[in-house]
Structures are given as structure tokens and as C-alpha cells.
Amino acid sequence: MLEKILILLCLSSALAEQPCKPDASDGYKVRLSIKTALGDEAYVWNENEMFLFRATLAFAMRSHLNGQEFDVSNIIVCDETPRVTFWFVVTSPLNTSGLVDKGVVEEAIRMSRNRINSAFLLTDKTLEFIGITPTLTAPVNPDTPPWLIVFGVVMGAVGAGIIVVLVSPLVLKKRKKNEETDEDEEETGVKAVENGSTREGVYNMSFSDDERLTQM
Amino acid sequence: MDREAESAEQTQVHGLQEMTERPKWDNKVQYLLTCIGFAVGLGNVWRFPYLCQVYGGGAFLIPYVIALVFEGLPLLHMELAIGQRLRMGSVGVWNSISPYMGGLGVASMAVSFLVGLFYNMILAWILWYFFHSFQSPLPWRDCPLNLNHTGYVSECEKSSAVNYFWYRETLNVTPNIETSGSLQWWLVLCLATAWCLVYICFIRGIETIGKAIYITATFPYLVLTIFLVRALTLSGATDGLIYLFTPNWETLKNPEVWLDAATQIFFSLSLAFGGLIAFSSYNAQKNNCERDALIVGCVNSFTSIYASIPIFAILGFKANENYNACRNWNILRLTNAFNIADENITLENYGDWLNYLNTTDPSEVDNLNLKTCDLQTFLDQSASGTGLAFIVFTEAVINMPGSQVWAVLFFVMLFSLGLSSMFGNLEGVLTPLLDLHMVPSWMPKEIFTGLICLSSFTVALIFTLGSGNYWLEIFNSYVGSMPLLIIAFFEIISVVYIYGINRFNDDIEWMSGRRPNFYWQATWRFISPFMLLVVFVAYVVVEAEKQPTYNAWNPDYVDFPLADVQPYPKWVYAICVLLSVLPVVSIPIVAMYKFTGFLKKYIENRHIYMTLSLV
Numbered sequence: 001m002l003e004k005i006l007i008l009l010c011l012s013s014a015l016a017e018q019p020c021k022p023d024a025s026d027g028y029k030v031r032l033s034i035k036t037a038l039g040d041e042a043y044v045w046n047e048n049e050m051f052l053f054r055a056t057l058a059f060a061m062r063s064h065l066n067g068q069e070f071d072v073s074n075i076i077v078c079d080e081t082p083r084v085t086f087w088f089v090v091t092s093p094l095n096t097s098g099l100v101d102k103g104v105v106e107e108a109i110r111m112s113r114n115r116i117n118s119a120f121l122l123t124d125k126t127l128e129f130i131g132i133t134p135t136l137t138a139p140v141n142p143d144t145p146p147w148l149i150v151f152g153v154v155m156g157a158v159g160a161g162i163i164v165v166l167v168s169p170l171v172l173k174k175r176k177k178n179e180e181t182d183e184d185e186e187e188t189g190v191k192a193v194e195n196g197s198t199r200e201g202v203y204n205m206s207f208s209d210d211e212r213l214t215q216m
Numbered sequence: 217m218d219r220e221a222e223s224a225e226q227t228q229v230h231g232l233q234e235m236t237e238r239p240k241w242d243n244k245v246q247y248l249l250t251c252i253g254f255a256v257g258l259g260n261v262w263r264f265p266y267l268c269q270v271y272g273g274g275a276f277l278i279p280y281v282i283a284l285v286f287e288g289l290p291l292l293h294m295e296l297a298i299g300q301r302l303r304m305g306s307v308g309v310w311n312s313i314s315p316y317m318g319g320l321g322v323a324s325m326a327v328s329f330l331v332g333l334f335y336n337m338i339l340a341w342i343l344w345y346f347f348h349s350f351q352s353p354l355p356w357r358d359c360p361l362n363l364n365h366t367g368y369v370s371e372c373e374k375s376s377a378v379n380y381f382w383y384r385e386t387l388n389v390t391p392n393i394e395t396s397g398s399l400q401w402w403l404v405l406c407l408a409t410a411w412c413l414v415y416i417c418f419i420r421g422i423e424t425i426g427k428a429i430y431i432t433a434t435f436p437y438l439v440l441t442i443f444l445v446r447a448l449t450l451s452g453a454t455d456g457l458i459y460l461f462t463p464n465w466e467t468l469k470n471p472e473v474w475l476d477a478a479t480q481i482f483f484s485l486s487l488a489f490g491g492l493i494a495f496s497s498y499n500a501q502k503n504n505c506e507r508d509a510l511i512v513g514c515v516n517s518f519t520s521i522y523a524s525i526p527i528f529a530i531l532g533f534k535a536n537e538n539y540n541a542c543r544n545w546n547i548l549r550l551t552n553a554f555n556i557a558d559e560n561i562t563l564e565n566y567g568d569w570l571n572y573l574n575t576t577d578p579s580e581v582d583n584l585n586l587k588t589c590d591l592q593t594f595l596d597q598s599a600s601g602t603g604l605a606f607i608v609f610t611e612a613v614i615n616m617p618g619s620q621v622w623a624v625l626f627f628v629m630l631f632s633l634g635l636s637s638m639f640g641n642l643e644g645v646l647t648p649l650l651d652l653h654m655v656p657s658w659m660p661k662e663i664f665t666g667l668i669c670l671s672s673f674t675v676a677l678i679f680t681l682g683s684g685n686y687w688l689e690i691f692n693s694y695v696g697s698m699p700l701l702i703i704a705f706f707e708i709i710s711v712v713y714i715y716g717i718n719r720f721n722d723d724i725e726w727m728s729g730r731r732p733n734f735y736w737q738a739t740w741r742f743i744s745p746f747m748l749l750v751v752f753v754a755y756v757v758v759e760a761e762k763q764p765t766y767n768a769w770n771p772d773y774v775d776f777p778l779a780d781v782q783p784y785p786k787w788v789y790a791i792c793v794l795l796s797v798l799p800v801v802s803i804p805i806v807a808m809y810k811f812t813g814f815l816k817k818y819i820e821n822r823h824i825y826m827t828l829s830l831v
Binding site for chain 1: 343344346347348350351361365366367368405406408409412413415416419420424551552555556557558559662
């Protein structure tokens with residue numbers, strides 16, 4: 001009798017240990033790089049942190065599988081290393097000896113990845129679930145590419161500059177013409193007075209006819 | 217004597233016409249800045265530092281200075297002097313010196329036009345990068361995601377984000393030169409912007425260039441100084457500088473070093489384009505051109521050396537970053553494989569840890585396939601030309617804090633450097649056309665310059681095709697090299713032996729008040745022509761030995777991302793030869809044409825003489 005009880009105990013303890021082992025088919029390896037992420041503000045990984053991890057994972061399972069009441073005890077952890085890596089498996093609350101399928105666990109983690117990361121102040125890179133690739137952030141695609149905006153600004157400025165440079169001499173010419181017509185009316189009065197002026201270039205019409213006559 | 221009297225008359229008549237019309241510089245500073253801006257171009261920033269690095273650092277300065285003193289300065293002085301004396305662009309000047317050498321002017325004009333085409337395409341690329349520098353994060357930092365968002369685009373993953381941005385998103389390059397692809401609309405927009413910017417500065421010739429040059433010639437120096445200060449504070453900068461300037465005297469025994477120094481000085485000073493002749497033709501005749509030549513030549517070389525310091529400091533920083541990234545990757549592999557607490561292995565104790573792990577578990581360490589990280593290999597990754605600016609430098613800028621600011625500054629600096637050189641190219645085309653009175657009198661100058669820019673833009677659309685980058689390389693190698701050497705050689709022979717060195721000395725004495733001293737006499741008469749001939753022959757020999765191949769970017773290539781080295785197809789090679797020959801073919805053609813005209817006249821005269829004497 002005693003022997004049977006002993007064998008049963010051994011078996012049950014063996015069964016209890018079996019679900020979580022390295023390279024378990026339904027388990028995942030987790031790797032944390034706390035010092036890399038937080039530097040001086042890094043916290044020490046201890047039992048409490050491990051408890052938080054198991055609780056967070058239970059929360060993730062609950063959120064994904066609505067209705068099933070996962071508890072901390074459903075998350076079994078083993079093979080911890082100083083690197084801070086460990087393996088975990090998730091047992092179903094409905095059947096404590098059965099493990100939740102790998103795919104289901106993956107989906108649950110993907111859904112709540114952000115929450116799990118923030119619970120530990122880590123990122124996708126520093127809290128790694130080996131085998132679950134983080135979903136790459138879709139690039140932000142604005143409607144108008146920003147380079148077209150800069151292009152538009154530069155082209156607009158240059159275009160305006162070209163128009164200004166081309167049009168300004170025409171405007172100046174017009175202004176000069178208007179001023180000149182005003183000046184001409186003034187000058188005809190002045191010319192009659194300034195006969196012996198020092199302006200050499202003035203072509204004095206009154207003398208040219210005489211010259212032609214004398215030459216002939 | 218008749219010919220001399222004729223040409224003297226011609227110059228006098230031209231002089232009379234021009235004294236009423238020819239534009240001139242507002243002041244001496246404008247003229248000097250324009251010449252300096254023309255000489256100082258993109259090559260000073262991205263070709264000289266590369267040559268320094270490849271040819272043994274500080275030791276390269278020796279052939280460089282020798283080439284400057286015996287080849288660069290004499291040719292520079294000569295071009296400035298003849299432009300100033302004869303007061304015409306390249307075509308008019310060479311026609312005046314000797315009608316047989318009129319082809320030289322046409323050749324200079326053709327080369328200026330062809331170089332202006334592809335040079336502005338480079339400015340268009342710089343503008344593209346400038347437009348993209350106003351984003352956070354910079355678009356060349358990350359690879360884009362593939363269609364179903366599961367990973368990165370494979371072409372980008374295999375090469376790098378910077379390479380992908382340059383070859384795919386900017387150029388959209390085809391795998392080889394036969395595949396032309398289509399016009400890339402974004403490049404057409406950038407090219408149009410570049411030509412508009414050039415047009416607005418060039419619109420009234422030197423009147424507007426002289427205003428624009430105050431900014432475009434001085435701004436690069438400001439940016440280089442800012443970069444210098446910033447670069448020297450980066451980690452790894454000293455590694456880059458030591459690497460650059462450590463002289464390796466062995467390289468001086470290699471004749472290619474001397475050839476490259478001579479060609480570098482020659483192309484760097486922008487000789488034989490006709491642009492310098494055009495600029496000095498707008499000067500007052502009584503001007504000390506000897507001092508101008510010395511200033512321009514020395515400032516150009518000083519700029520090359522000054523620019524290489526921040527460039528190499530930044531390249532050293534980049535090599536250091538890559539080296540640390542390599543070592544950190546190794547550390548992570550070891551940490552993860554042996555489950556050691558993170559951050560226990562650091563860059564400092566990495567060596568000790570590696571030894572310890574090797575002794576305890578060598579097989580495991582082997583299985584990890586750790587990379588060999590060597591700072592020298594990263595420093596050796598040199599690049600010149602567009603590779604330096606658009607791949608290496610952009611990668612370095614990503615790692616600098618405040619990347620957008622540095623990227624914007626860098627590309628604006630490159631743009632100003634290129635813009636001031638473009639002025640010289642276009643003046644080399646405009647001034648001869650104006651002097652030949654090929655402009656209809658009803659057409660204002662603004663419309664004529666606009667036509668030049670429009671036609672250049674239209675032809676340059678070739679470079680916006682998918683294969684445009686390959687065509688640009690062809691233009692760069694075949695137009696911007698050999699024809700210039702030929703033109704320069706004939707230039708100096710014409711001035712010294714056809715115009716007459718004594719007459720030239722008299723002219724310079726009249727202009728600057730001093731007769732050129734023994735150094736100028738010796739270099740003009742013998743040393744420079746001889747050096748040019750040697751450089752030309754050596755260049756032809758070296759080029760003939762090389763197989764005409766090009767580096768293609770082919771994502772389907774077996775060894776991608778290494779360059780797929782392809783030979784040029786026959787028709788492309790024919791175009792290359794045509795590009796080298798066409799500009800210079802005008803020299804013998806014009807000479808032959810004038811000679812046949814002379815022969816005809818001579819035979820006619822003889823005929824008349826004989827008939828008269830018979831009578």
C-alpha cells in the first residue's frame with residue numbers, strides 16, 4: 001500500500017514537473033535585457049518580478065480568451081538563468097494538466113504585447129519572446145510627402161524671383177518714360193536759355209542748316 | 217606681320233565696340249570670388265580627400281603641390297591674362313591669337329556645355345536629398361517594409377538602408393545601361409528646380425552672378441567650419457584624421473599617384489573650360505592678373521585640404537560606430553548563447569571574456585560565427601564622388617545627434633559649391649555666343665540665357681532615365697577628362713609659340729606693371745607643355761589598358777550587394793569615343809578650313825602675280 005502511494009506520489013510529482021522544460025513544445029523562452037534598457041535605473045530581477053510576469057501573462061491570456069479565468073498558478077516558469085531568460089508554459093484553467101496551445105499563447109501575447117512591455121518598462125527589443133517576432137511598425141505615410149512641400153516652397157520662391165527679375169526692368173522703363181515725358185516739357189523751356197552751356201552733347205539744331213549751306 | 221596687324225586691328229575695333237557695351241564686375245572682390253567659386257567645386261570635397269586617403273595620406277600632398285606649382289598656376293595665369301588682354305570669350309580670344317586656332321574656342325564651348333549638362337544633374341540629386349532632409353526620422357535610416365508587413369524589402373535588407381534609398385528610391389536604377397527605363401518624374405522635378413535656380417542667378421550674365429556669388433562662394437566655407445568644429449568633437453574623429461594624414465611614402469613610387477595628382481589639380485582648377493577666360497574678359501585691362509592667379513590657385517588648394525579635415529573626421533566617426541556595432545553584435549551573441557547577465561561583457565573586457573569562454577567551451581564559441589571586427593577595414597571603406605556624399609556621409613549623419621540639421625547644412629553646402637561652378641560652365645557657353653553676335657538684336661539677354669537653360673534642361677533629361685546614373689558616369693569620365701587635357705595643351709602651345717611669348721610678356725607688363733619673372737617664363741615655355749603632354753599620354757595609356765566596364769546595381773546579381781561589373785556594349789562604347797572626340801575635333805577642322813581658305817587666296821594671288829608679270 002505504502003509503495004503504491006509512493007509510486008503515485010513520484011508519478012504525480014514527475015507529471016507536475018514535466019510541462020515546463022527547455023524546448024517544451026508548447027512553451028516559449030523569454031529573454032529580458034533590463035540593464036540594457038534602463039541603465040542605472042535597472043531593477044533587480046527577483047521573485048517579485050517573476051510574480052509580476054506571471055500575473056501579466058495571466059492577464060494577457062484572460063484578455064484573449066474571454067471567459068476563461070486564468071490565474072497566476074496557470075503560468076509555470078522554469079530554467080531561469082542569470083541572463084534573465086526562462087521558459088514558461090501556460091496550463092488551461094479548465095484542465096490543469098493540459099497545456100494551452102502554442103498558437104493561442106502567441107496570439108494572446110501579440111495582442112497585449114504593449115501592456116506586457118510597459119509593465120516592465122521594457123521594449124520589444126529588450127523583452128523578447130523567442131519565436132514571436134514583434135509586428136513591425138507600419139511606416140507613417142502622410143498624404144502629401146513632406147519633400148513635395150519643401151519642393152513647392154523652393155520652386156515658388158524661385159519662380160517669384162524670376163518673375164520679379166524679368167518684370168522689374170520693364171516697370172523701371174515705364175516709370176522712366178513717364179518721368180522723361182514730364183522732363184522734356186520742362187527742358188524745352190530751359191534749353192532756349194542755356195545756349196552757352198557746358199553740356200557738350202547737346203545738338204543745337206539752329207546751327208546745322210548754316211553749315212550745310214556754307215559747305216555747298 | 218600682315219596677320220598680326222589684322223588681328224591687332226580686330227582687337228581694336230572690338231575694343232571700341234566693347235568700351236561702350238561690355239559689362240564689367242562691380243568690384244575686384246566679385247571677380248575673385250567668382251573665379252574661386254568656379255574653381256572650388258564638388259571635386260574639392262569629394263575627390264581630393266579620397267585621393268589623399270588612397271594614396272598614402274600626407275605623402276599625396278607632395279605630388280599635389282608639385283603639380284600645382286608647375287602645371288596649375290602657369291595655366292591659370294595664362295588663361296586669366298589672355299582673357300583680360302583680349303577682352304573676349306574663348307572663341308573670340310583664340311580667333312584673335314590665330315585664326316587657325318579658332319577651333320579651340322569652339323572646343324571649350326562644347327566641353328562647357330556638355331559638362332554643364334551632367335553637373336546640374338548632380339545638383340538635382342543634391343536637391344532631392346535636401347528636400348528629404350526635413351523629415352524625422354531621415355528616410356534613409358530605415359528600410360521600408362515589404363508588401364505584407366512581415367519584414368523588410370529584400371533588396372534593402374541585403375544591402376543597406378542608405379544604399380537602398382540612393383539606388384532605388386532616388387535613382388530607381390536599372391540593372392544595366394541597355395535597359396533605359398522611363399523618365400523618373402521626381403528627378404525631372406528636381407532637375408527643373410536646379411535649372412530654375414541656376415537661371416535666376418545667371419539671368420543677366422555677370423550682373424546677377426556677381427550678386428549671387430557673395431553667398432554661394434562664401435557659404436561653403438562657413439558650413440565647413442561648422443562641420444569642422446562638430447566633427448572634431450565626435451568620438452573616433454581622431455582615428456579618421458590620423459588615418460588620413462599618416463604619410464605612406466611608398467606610394468610615391470607608384471606613377472599612378474603622380475598622374476592622379478596632375479589630373480586632379482588640372483580638373484580642380486577648372487582649366488580649359490573657357491569660363492575663366494570669360495570671367496577675366498570682363499575685367500579692366502589694367503589689372504594685376506598674376507596676383508589673381510596666385511590667389512585663386514592657392515585658395516583652391518587650401519580649400520581642398522581644409523575640406524578633407526571634417527570629411528575625414530566624420531568618416532572616422534562612422535568607422536568607429538560601425539566597429540562598435542560589430543563588436544556589440546559579437547557581445548550580444550556571446551551573452552545570449554552563454555546566458556551571462558546582460559551588460560557583464562562590455563567593450564573593455566570583451567577580450568578577457570572571449571579568452572575565458574574559448575578555454576571553457578571552444579566549440580560553442582566557434583558555432584556562434586563571431587565577426588572579426590577590425591577598425592582598419594572600416595576605415596578602408598573609402599568612397600569618392602556621389603558614393604561619398606549620398607551613401608557614406610548620409611550614413612554618418614544618421615548617427616549624429618540632430619541629424620536633420622547636419623543633413624540640411626551638408627546638402628546646402630554641396631549645392632552652393634556646385635552652383636558657383638555651374639556659373640563658370642554657363643559663362644563659358646554664353647560669353648562666346650555673345651561675342652560672336654549670334655544673339656539676334658531683338659532678343660534681350662534674359663531670354664537668351666533662358667533659352668540656354670531650357671535647351672540644357674531638355675538634353676539633360678537623359679540623366680533622369682532609369683539608366684541615367686550610368687550615362688552620367690560616362691559623361692564624367694569621357695567628356696570631363698581627355699578633351700580638357702588636349703584643349704589645355706593646344707592653349708599653351710598657341711599662346712607661347714603662335715601668339716609669341718615675348719608679345720605675351722609685353723601684354724602682361726602693360727596690364728600689371730611687371731614683367732613675368734623667371735618662374736613663369738620657364739613654366740610657360742617648357743615645363744607646363746611638357747608636363748601636359750606627359751600627363752595626356754600617360755592618361756591615354758592607362759585608360760587604354762583598362763577594359764571599359766562599369767559598375768551596375770543589379771539586385772538579381774549572384775554576389776549582390778557587390779557591384780555587378782559589366783562591359784559597355786558596342787554602341788555605348790562608340791558614344792563614349794564620340795564624346796571624347798567630338799569636342800576636340802573642331803580644332804583640326806577649323807584649322808583645315810582656314811588653311812584651305814588661305815591656300816585658295818595664295819593660289820589666286822600667285823595667279824594674278826604671274827599674269828601681271830607676263831604682261
